[in-house]
């Protein structure tokens with residue numbers, strides 16, 4: 396098992412952030428080390444920010460694929 400890549404909060408390369416998406420919704424996106432945008436729509440994110448399954452960049456020619464953890468993760472869908 397490879398080490399988990401820890402992403403700080405962006406928006407910038409190699410980080411994650413929230414982005415407005417659709418009708419008033421938000422989605423979680425991250426940028427791979429090459430700067431490609433990756434949506435984490437088909438992933439689950441634990442309360443600790445651990446993303447399942449591994450994240451793979453869909454950009455042609457980019458081989459980024461890693462287990463990631465979102466630092467400073469706060470799930471807005473869960474009432475405080």
Ligand SMILES: [Zn+2]
Pocket residue numbers: 427428429430431452453454457458459
């Ligand atoms: Zn990429």
